[in-house]
Amino acid sequence: MIIKIIVVIIAIVSVCLVIAMFSKSKYTLTREITINRSVDDVFDYVRYLKNQPEYNKWLLLDPNTKIGYKGESDGLPGAILTFESKNSKTGKGEFEIKKVTTGERLDFEIRFLAFTANGYIAAKALSPNSTKLTWIYNSGMNWPVNFVLLFMDMDKIIGNDIAESLRNMKHRLES
Numbered sequence: 001m002i003i004k005i006i007v008v009i010i011a012i013v014s015v016c017l018v019i020a021m022f023s024k025s026k027y028t029l030t031r032e033i034t035i036n037r038s039v040d041d042v043f044d045y046v047r048y049l050k051n052q053p054e055y056n057k058w059l060l061l062d063p064n065t066k067i068g069y070k071g072e073s074d075g076l077p078g079a080i081l082t083f084e085s086k087n088s089k090t091g092k093g094e095f096e097i098k099k100v101t102t103g104e105r106l107d108f109e110i111r112f113l114a115f116t117a118n119g120y121i122a123a124k125a126l127s128p129n130s131t132k133l134t135w136i137y138n139s140g141m142n143w144p145v146n147f148v149l150l151f152m153d154m155d156k157i158i159g160n161d162i163a164e165s166l167r168n169m170k171h172r173l174e175s
Contacts, residue, residue, distance in 0.1 A: 028119075029137040029159045033166040037173045039125035042133060043103050045173055046121050048074050049081040049095065055168035057161040062087040076100065115139060133169070135162050 035042050045051055053059050053067055065085040072078030077097050084092040091112055099107040103123065110117045117139035124132045137158060 026138065029155055029162060030134065031159060031162045031166055032132060032134045033163075033170055034126065035131050035133055035170045035173050036129060037131060038129055039103060039123050039131045042131040042173060043106075043123040045169070046123065046133070047097070047100060047106050049079055049097070050074055051172075052081055052095065054172055055165055057164045057168065058090045059083060059085075060168070061085065061090050065090055071096070133166060135166060137162055 049069060053065075059065055059067065062085040065083055065087070068082040069080065070082060071080040075097070077099055079097045081095045082093075083090065083095070093110060093112040096109045096111070097106060098109050098118070099105075105120050105122045107120045108118065117137060119136040119138050122134045122136070124134070126132050139158075
């Protein structure tokens with residue numbers, strides 16, 4: 001009986017590992033918002049890490065989040081915001097500016113203990129006082145952990161947090 005149970009467990013684990021080999025391991029999320037301010041105003045707000053505690057959903061979850069800065073000057077490639085929170089959704093990690101295309105795009109990398117994500121925030125003028133802000137977020141999980149992506153809706157889990165961060169930013173900039 002014990003041998004049959006062990007064989008069944010090994011079979012189930014083997015099937016899961018094979019499924020994981022053919023499952024997606026990466027995902028990309030996109031969220032957009034229109035902000036009634038000039039593209040220069042919006043981009044100047046986005047590019048500075050010091051503004052993230054005002055709008056970033058994950059940093060706002062815990063008022064006791066420890067935030068620090070290191071690397072290059074804020075707003076430049078190499079500038080890093082560090083954070084540490086007891087809230088599991090915020091956790092401990094770093095947000096680094098990787099590249100800045102002035103007035104247009106900020107490329108970033110987020111590093112946690114368990115995974116890394118990257119992406120960019122792009123600003124596009126719709127009119128002199130209207131800007132479309134697009135937040136692209138790329139991440140994933142390596143084999144065999146990517147098996148859990150079959151059961152997790154990352155677009156809903158992380159995408160909703162990105163959308164809330166954009167709404168927070170809109171509120172701040174339009175007030």
